[in-house]
Amino acid sequence: MPWNSDACIVGLGETEYVKQGEMTDRSEFELACEAIENAAGDAGVDIEDVDGFSSYANDRNKGSLVADALGIPEVKFSNKVWGGGGCGGSAAVMNAAMAVESGAAEYVVAYRALCQGQFGRRGQTQGIDYAEGTDAFAHSLGLETPPQMYALPAQRYMHEYDVPQEHLGHVALTSRAHANRNPRAVMSDREMTMEEYMDSPPITDPYKLYDCCLESDGACAVLVTSAENAADLPQPAVEITSAAQGGGPGWGSGVLSSHNMPLEDYPTSNAARVADRLFESAGLTPDDIDVAQLYENFTGMVLMTAEDYGFAPRGEAGELFVDGNAIGPDADLPINTSGGNLSEAYIHGFNLVVEAARQVRGTSPTQVDDVEYSLVASGPGVTPHSGLILSPA
Amino acid sequence: MRGTTREEIFPLPEKGIDTAPFWEACNRHELVVQQCADCGALRHPPTPVCPDCRSYEVDWADVPGTGEIYTYTTTHYAASPAHEDHTPYNVSIVLLDGTEDIRLITQVVDIDPESVEIGMPVEVVWEDVNEDTTVPLFRPS
Numbered sequence: 001m002p003w004n005s006d007a008c009i010v011g012l013g014e015t016e017y018v019k020q021g022e023m024t025d026r027s028e029f030e031l032a033c034e035a036i037e038n039a040a041g042d043a044g045v046d047i048e049d050v051d052g053f054s055s056y057a058n059d060r061n062k063g064s065l066v067a068d069a070l071g072i073p074e075v076k077f078s079n080k081v082w083g084g085g086g087c088g089g090s091a092a093v094m095n096a097a098m099a100v101e102s103g104a105a106e107y108v109v110a111y112r113a114l115c116q117g118q119f120g121r122r123g124q125t126q127g128i129d130y131a132e133g134t135d136a137f138a139h140s141l142g143l144e145t146p147p148q149m150y151a152l153p154a155q156r157y158m159h160e161y162d163v164p165q166e167h168l169g170h171v172a173l174t175s176r177a178h179a180n181r182n183p184r185a186v187m188s189d190r191e192m193t194m195e196e197y198m199d200s201p202p203i204t205d206p207y208k209l210y211d212c213c214l215e216s217d218g219a220c221a222v223l224v225t226s227a228e229n230a231a232d233l234p235q236p237a238v239e240i241t242s243a244a245q246g247g248g249p250g251w252g253s254g255v256l257s258s259h260n261m262p263l264e265d266y267p268t269s270n271a272a273r274v275a276d277r278l279f280e281s282a283g284l285t286p287d288d289i290d291v292a293q294l295y296e297n298f299t300g301m302v303l304m305t306a307e308d309y310g311f312a313p314r315g316e317a318g319e320l321f322v323d324g325n326a327i328g329p330d331a332d333l334p335i336n337t338s339g340g341n342l343s344e345a346y347i348h349g350f351n352l353v354v355e356a357a358r359q360v361r362g363t364s365p366t367q368v369d370d371v372e373y374s375l376v377a378s379g380p381g382v383t384p385h386s387g388l389i390l391s392p393a
Numbered sequence: 394m395r396g397t398t399r400e401e402i403f404p405l406p407e408k409g410i411d412t413a414p415f416w417e418a419c420n421r422h423e424l425v426v427q428q429c430a431d432c433g434a435l436r437h438p439p440t441p442v443c444p445d446c447r448s449y450e451v452d453w454a455d456v457p458g459t460g461e462i463y464t465y466t467t468t469h470y471a472a473s474p475a476h477e478d479h480t481p482y483n484v485s486i487v488l489l490d491g492t493e494d495i496r497l498i499t500q501v502v503d504i505d506p507e508s509v510e511i512g513m514p515v516e517v518v519w520e521d522v523n524e525d526t527t528v529p530l531f532r533p534s
């Protein structure tokens with residue numbers, strides 16, 4: 001069954017993005033409210049008309065509580081995608097669209113707020129004494145943090161396809177070059193060379209410091225409603241042309257704690273099945289995509305995601321990034337055009353969804369000309385992976 | 394606080410209903426993998442249902458305790474103050490002999506972490522963390 005909704009993104013809302021720990025005057029919860037209000041304001045929709053809330057992963061800012069704080073008169077939909085970290089970002093938008101399409105709610109906001117400075121850094125362990133369930137097989141054996149979890153498939157990937165470290169480096173350089181064009185990016189003023197990348201401290205092999213996403217404080221949101229409503233609103237409507245979420249067998253906890261995914265799937269991002277459905281549903285191929293946001297918690301996963309989406313053959317995604325091939329509006333396939341998780345901010349990848357929508361509106365800091373199809377891939381290595389193809393309504 | 398013993402650095406495994414037999418076998422220095430009592434398929438990490446035949450009947454199969462490094466990482470940074478004196482350390486995925494594709498997350502010890510390689514043969518070495526908990530580490534064989 002193809003994706004048959006014509007729901008649209010009509011509002012984009014962001015707070016400022018800062019390094020983790022620098023957001024000291026407002027709580028994460030306040031930022032969630034602010035981003036949602038900004039999305040409604042941008043859309044020209046009265047905040048009291050927002051009747052649905054959709055987020056993902058371990059967002060602490062429950063729709064029910066955000067709704068009360070914002071004085072929403074009636075909540076009709078409140079939903080969170082299970083599992084998989086940043087993998088659920090596009091799925092949260094998909095769920096918002098499904099709520100709209102079904103008539104369950106009319107204006108659904110998908111959002112993510114994350115202040116690592118207020119609740120603990122992702123790259124650090126939190127001093128727990130016991131690891132439960134499947135996590136025990138990872139955490140108790142030294143596999144405790146995301147950079148380690150995602151280093152393991154990257155090491156295998158580089159081994160199987162003889163991928164040089166520089167290919168990872170070019171992913172980092174691509175995001176950084178785009179952040180340098182984006183005044184809102186945390187790394188806006190910080191340029192990066194390959195020498196600086198190669199000299200950056202080792203974190204957990206093959207990842208160096210600059211292979212790892214930022215740790216940030218901030219929030220962002222998109223407002224979803226029907227195409228009919230969208231036609232009456234001031235912003236150019238961004239159609240959700242295709243949406244998909246899911247994953248293959250054995251990827252339930254994937255790289256986070258299983259590592260028993262099928263051997264033939266192991267050095268991938270678990271995105272191929274979602275990508276196939278996304279393209280098939282839209283009647284498109286990878287060649288039709290004008291600009292892509294590929295979730296970069298760690299550089300190695302971007303290469304595997306790009307291959308899962310069919311942008312390059314197995315082991316060759318590095319070629320998409322070398323020589324500045326993915327940098328700038330005139331690139332064959334510009335990738336991560338706001339600086340993404342690596343260099344704009346780590347809002348659990350929801351900022352990539354916002355950027356994908358901006359590319360359709362024509363307001364990206366690295367705006368690609370005449371965007372027909374803008375793709376975002378949320379989160380690798382666990383189920384659900386999710387993705388969206390956006391286009392002008 | 395800086396950790397010196399394993400118990401001070403890494404969390405202990407909570408032994409749940411589905412997973413306790415694995416950890417109890419570790420305490421006896423026996424490496425076991427969950428096995429479907431009906432179709433015989435091995436699976437890991439433990440779950441209550443066989444994904445191949447949907448049986449809820451569970452056995453635990455002895456495996457040789459040898460294998461090869463499928464992938465690994467050398468961790469250089471301290472994820473907490475407790476880790477500071479422990480870096481650099483290895484974390485590996487070991488593909489177990491006697492199985493088609495069962496992998497354990499573990500740490501390879503008794504070797505400079507920088508010398509670990511994919512494909513390296515390894516064997517289990519038991520670390521008694523405290524009187525209630527033993528974990529399976531591996532060393533080059």
Ligand SMILES: [Zn+2]
Pocket residue numbers: 429430431432433434443444445446447448
């Ligand atoms: Zn069975």
